[in-house]
Amino acid sequence: MATTFPRLLQKHASERPQEPALREKEYGIWQTWSWQRALGDVRAMAAGLSSLGFTPGQNLAIVGDNRPHLYLMFVAVQAMRGVPVPMYQDAVAAEMAFVLEDAEVHFAFAENQEQVDKMLELRESVPGLTHIIYDDPRGMRNYTQPGLISVDELMALGKKHDEAHPQLFDKSVALGQPDDVSVILYTSGTTGRPKGVCQTHASFIGSAAGGVQTDGLNGKDNVLSYLPPAWVGDHLFSLAQWLVAGFTINCPESSETVNIDMREIGPTYYFAPPRVFEGMLTSVSIRMEDAARFKQAMHRKFMDVARRVGSDILDGKPVGMGDKLMYGLGNLLVYGPLKNAMGLSRIRVAYTAGAAIGPDLFRFFRSIGVNLKQLYGQTETCAYVCIQKNGQVKLNSVGQAAPGIELKIADNGEVLVKGVSVLKEYYKRPDATAEVIDENGYFKTGDAGVLDHDGHLRIIDRAKDVGKMAGGAMFAPNYIENKLKFFPQIKEAVCFGNGKDMVTAFINIDFEAVGSWAERQGLPYAGYVDLAAKPEVLKMMAECVEKVNADLASEEGMEDTQIARFLVLHKELDPDDDELTRTRKVRRGFVADKYAVLIDALYSGKTEQFIETAVKFEDGRTGKVSANLKILDAKTFPPVRSAA
Amino acid sequence: MNAPHAMMPLPPDAPPLEQVHAKKIGDVILDIKNISLRFGGVKALTDISFNVKEHEIRSIIGPNGAGKSSMLNCINGVYTPSEGSITFRGQTFAHMNSRQVAEMGVARTFQNLALFKGMSVLDNIMSGRNLKIKSNLFMQALRIGPAEREEIKHREFVERIIDFLEIQAYRKTPVGQLPYGLQKRVDLGRALAMEPQVLLLDEPMAGMNVEEKQDMSRFILDVNDEFGTTIVLIEHDMGVVMDISDRVVVLDYGKKIGDGTPDEVRNNEDVIRAYLGTSH
Numbered sequence: 001m002a003t004t005f006p007r008l009l010q011k012h013a014s015e016r017p018q019e020p021a022l023r024e025k026e027y028g029i030w031q032t033w034s035w036q037r038a039l040g041d042v043r044a045m046a047a048g049l050s051s052l053g054f055t056p057g058q059n060l061a062i063v064g065d066n067r068p069h070l071y072l073m074f075v076a077v078q079a080m081r082g083v084p085v086p087m088y089q090d091a092v093a094a095e096m097a098f099v100l101e102d103a104e105v106h107f108a109f110a111e112n113q114e115q116v117d118k119m120l121e122l123r124e125s126v127p128g129l130t131h132i133i134y135d136d137p138r139g140m141r142n143y144t145q146p147g148l149i150s151v152d153e154l155m156a157l158g159k160k161h162d163e164a165h166p167q168l169f170d171k172s173v174a175l176g177q178p179d180d181v182s183v184i185l186y187t188s189g190t191t192g193r194p195k196g197v198c199q200t201h202a203s204f205i206g207s208a209a210g211g212v213q214t215d216g217l218n219g220k221d222n223v224l225s226y227l228p229p230a231w232v233g234d235h236l237f238s239l240a241q242w243l244v245a246g247f248t249i250n251c252p253e254s255s256e257t258v259n260i261d262m263r264e265i266g267p268t269y270y271f272a273p274p275r276v277f278e279g280m281l282t283s284v285s286i287r288m289e290d291a292a293r294f295k296q297a298m299h300r301k302f303m304d305v306a307r308r309v310g311s312d313i314l315d316g317k318p319v320g321m322g323d324k325l326m327y328g329l330g331n332l333l334v335y336g337p338l339k340n341a342m343g344l345s346r347i348r349v350a351y352t353a354g355a356a357i358g359p360d361l362f363r364f365f366r367s368i369g370v371n372l373k374q375l376y377g378q379t380e381t382c383a384y385v386c387i388q389k390n391g392q393v394k395l396n397s398v399g400q401a402a403p404g405i406e407l408k409i410a411d412n413g414e415v416l417v418k419g420v421s422v423l424k425e426y427y428k429r430p431d432a433t434a435e436v437i438d439e440n441g442y443f444k445t446g447d448a449g450v451l452d453h454d455g456h457l458r459i460i461d462r463a464k465d466v467g468k469m470a471g472g473a474m475f476a477p478n479y480i481e482n483k484l485k486f487f488p489q490i491k492e493a494v495c496f497g498n499g500k501d502m503v504t505a506f507i508n509i510d511f512e513a514v515g516s517w518a519e520r521q522g523l524p525y526a527g528y529v530d531l532a533a534k535p536e537v538l539k540m541m542a543e544c545v546e547k548v549n550a551d552l553a554s555e556e557g558m559e560d561t562q563i564a565r566f567l568v569l570h571k572e573l574d575p576d577d578d579e580l581t582r583t584r585k586v587r588r589g590f591v592a593d594k595y596a597v598l599i600d601a602l603y604s605g606k607t608e609q610f611i612e613t614a615v616k617f618e619d620g621r622t623g624k625v626s627a628n629l630k631i632l633d634a635k636t637f638p639p640v641r642s643a644a
Numbered sequence: 645m646n647a648p649h650a651m652m653p654l655p656p657d658a659p660p661l662e663q664v665h666a667k668k669i670g671d672v673i674l675d676i677k678n679i680s681l682r683f684g685g686v687k688a689l690t691d692i693s694f695n696v697k698e699h700e701i702r703s704i705i706g707p708n709g710a711g712k713s714s715m716l717n718c719i720n721g722v723y724t725p726s727e728g729s730i731t732f733r734g735q736t737f738a739h740m741n742s743r744q745v746a747e748m749g750v751a752r753t754f755q756n757l758a759l760f761k762g763m764s765v766l767d768n769i770m771s772g773r774n775l776k777i778k779s780n781l782f783m784q785a786l787r788i789g790p791a792e793r794e795e796i797k798h799r800e801f802v803e804r805i806i807d808f809l810e811i812q813a814y815r816k817t818p819v820g821q822l823p824y825g826l827q828k829r830v831d832l833g834r835a836l837a838m839e840p841q842v843l844l845l846d847e848p849m850a851g852m853n854v855e856e857k858q859d860m861s862r863f864i865l866d867v868n869d870e871f872g873t874t875i876v877l878i879e880h881d882m883g884v885v886m887d888i889s890d891r892v893v894v895l896d897y898g899k900k901i902g903d904g905t906p907d908e909v910r911n912n913e914d915v916i917r918a919y920l921g922t923s924h
Binding site for chain 1: 799800803804806807808810812813815866869870
């Protein structure tokens with residue numbers, strides 16, 4: 001689609017000027033911007049910027065919560081052929097300073113006094129930042145710093161400037177090209193400095209259009225915009241798709257009122273990271289525990305029905321008449337009120353992304369009739385690589401390649417992406433750009449994944465952690481470990497298998513969970529070492545491993561990485577002993593060296609191994625823990641071909 | 645910050661934030677002269693005089709039982725002083741009732757929250773508009789005459805207060821369910837709903853944790869700054885008082901032992917003795 005965001009706004013404003021474009025709750029009432037008013041504001045802001053000396057090609061930093069003027073500022077900047085650079089409102093000063101420097105920012109848009117204060121402080125070290133525009137005038141009366149201007153003043157300036165130069169706006173919009181960079185999104189950068197991802201109008205509009213087409217989004221839809229505007233997900237949903245589909249975005253009153261606002265608006269299209277859905281489910285469970293017994297019984301009964309047939313009904317699969325009736329009744333008595341309480345009554349499509357979602361969580365929402373789906377993508381791909389289509393939702397996959405996207409799995413298992421959404425470049429970093437885009441134009445995601453026979457992508461691990469079994473199968477340690485850690489009794493797990501003929505595992509029991517289980521069983525134990533070696537505990541661990549193996553056997557590409565042998569460690573892996581990082585990630589190499597004798601035992605077929613380990617106590621003293629560890633064989637399963 | 649500013653390049657020596665916030669303190673708005681208050685033989689206040697200037701934050705501090713709340717109750721018309729006079733905006737009163745005081749534009753909050761626990765935050769703050777509502781009960785019940793228009797107007801005002809105090813998330817929550825710090829904020833909101841010229845705050849930060857105290861201090865400063873409201877504040881927490889007050893009165897055993905800027909009071913021998921005790 002050869003167009004730009006400002007042109008899309010013009011189109012909506014001329015085709016349906018009076019329909020709602022944006023809403024914001026202020027002073028207890030939802031205030032509406034029609035498309036016409038939205039364009040008017042953008043025009044005034046753009047002209048205002050121009051009168052202040054903002055020139056094409058300049059970058060403008062945007063920092064703040066979701067506010068209509070903030071979203072309109074994106075478009076105003078684009079209309080002046082500049083590039084908006086959103087920043088996370090809670091980023092630390094050093095990171096903000098880096099972005100302001102790197103992007104050579106002279107103009108910043110700050111939501112309120114808090115953000116203005118930050119910008120003023122940063123200005124001392126980033127002198128290039130001359131103009132700060134703010135939205136909320138609260139507390140700003142006594143600020144007289146030069147270069148500070150409210151958005152209302154900016155628009156007043158703009159209106160005058162527009163009257164004097166009536167051609168300015170339209171000409172500038174007409175000059176804007178689809179291949180121009182529309183936004184620079186800085187990645188938080190877990191390693192090294194943040195990098196500015198340059199995306200064009202064409203790539204974001206193309207990505208948005210793919211999603212709009214997949215889910216049939218239109219001008220009647222409503223979205224609650226509450227995620228950080230600097231996040232690629234919000235940019236796609238609240239800005240790109242907003243202008244492509246022409247739906248209404250609704251800005252909450254404050255970050256604390258999101259739940260209330262959600263119920264009032266009843267969005268039809270909703271996007272949230274897994275933790276938000278988790279929070280909803282938790283609050284439901286807590287409230288159910290406090291509910292009257294009759295209600296609890298009703299909830300249990302109908303949730304059973306929902307679990308059994310809910311997803312099938314949602315997917316339009318055939319379901320028995322009796323179940324259908326029960327589900328209908330459940331919808332009336334339980335699911336409907338539940339969805340209403342969560343503000344999900346009108347949801348047509350809901351998405352989650354950003355992290356892996358627990359299968360139970362995912363199933364819960366789908367079973368009560370919320371069409372929750374997953375998508376996959378990163379900042380470099382406009383959050384648009386894979387998308388689950390209606391009726392084709394698989395729990396453990398992120399869906400098929402989205403329209404306009406080509407997927408390929410590299411030899412090392414890495415997911416490669418080519419197509420409409422791939423970034424133009426990293427800002428001023430040709431070296432980094434060359435690193436992630438290969439000679440054929442494929443973007444290297446850094447994630448390892450598997451494509452199943454239907455073309456559904458399953459993300460399994462970070463590519464750098466993935467190895468290969470001696471037999472050639474891909475070995476993804478994190479993936480298997482996460483499955484193990486999913487059991488509350490298992491605190492930590494480390495899998496080995498790179499270059500070997502079978503997968504083996506170290507397991508750490510969760511002392512609290514297993515300890516309280518032992519107490520309930522009347523099983524006496526003397527401490528961690530003793531508990532971890534109890535035959536009953538070993539049996540329980542074996543059952544967990546078995547379940548994981550059964551799971552792996554049913555997954556394409558994972559059949560050969562079932563855990564063959566394992567042992568339960570006599571001590572907890574601990575950051576104090578350098579076995580874990582401070583953020584509790586396993587330091588594989590270190591653990592493999594330290595416990596080399598155990599790994600040897602796992603692969604040599606021994607059934608027992610003595611080990612003595614030095615440990616550091618919290619007061620700095622060191623001691624020794626020794627144990628005779630049993631090595632167990634786990635039951636493995638033949639591969640199961642699932643029909644779906 | 646008008647438009648021409650915005651076009652100017654940044655001079656190298658931009659003033660820091662603190663200097664930018666400068667407020668104008670006006671004339672004496674409330675003058676308290678030789679107030680004494682006795683309950684039978686107990687002398688709660690003895691010959692106290694001080695004044696409050698427009699737009700300032702004036703604190704009354706003192707150890708337990710020093711007579712701070714009694715002083716506030718005299719200003720507020722709850723107690724009638726045995727001797728002395730109170731002059732408010734040039735009018736002198738020997739005694740008055742609370743309603744008169746309220747009508748003159750003096751609002752207060754309470755040490756032991758006197759909110760309607762079962763009512764929502766919105767309704768509690770709305771009750772602060774009581775004096776401003778002209779239509780009678782009958783008209784309101786039947787929504788006839790100007791009642792509805794009036795309600796909308798007052799609701800708008802209350803919504804601005806809710807926005808100002810950042811309690812939008814609790815608009816419809818019964819006050820009894822809110823944590824203490826938020827209840828205090830609602831109490832302040834209700835006082836603000838009266839559009840007071842003088843706001844009397846009785847220990848607004850009692851029983852709060854550090855974070856809540858910081859929030860409350862900010863709101864008090866903001867009220868003073870944004871609406872120009874004169875504030876008379878009773879507070880226990882010396883740190884807070886010294887940080888936000890323009891002038892401080894110190895009471896001890898019903899007598900005034902100090903009066904002046906926070907720095908003057910901090911270095912006053914009598915005050916130090918009253919707070920820290922002396923070796924005899």
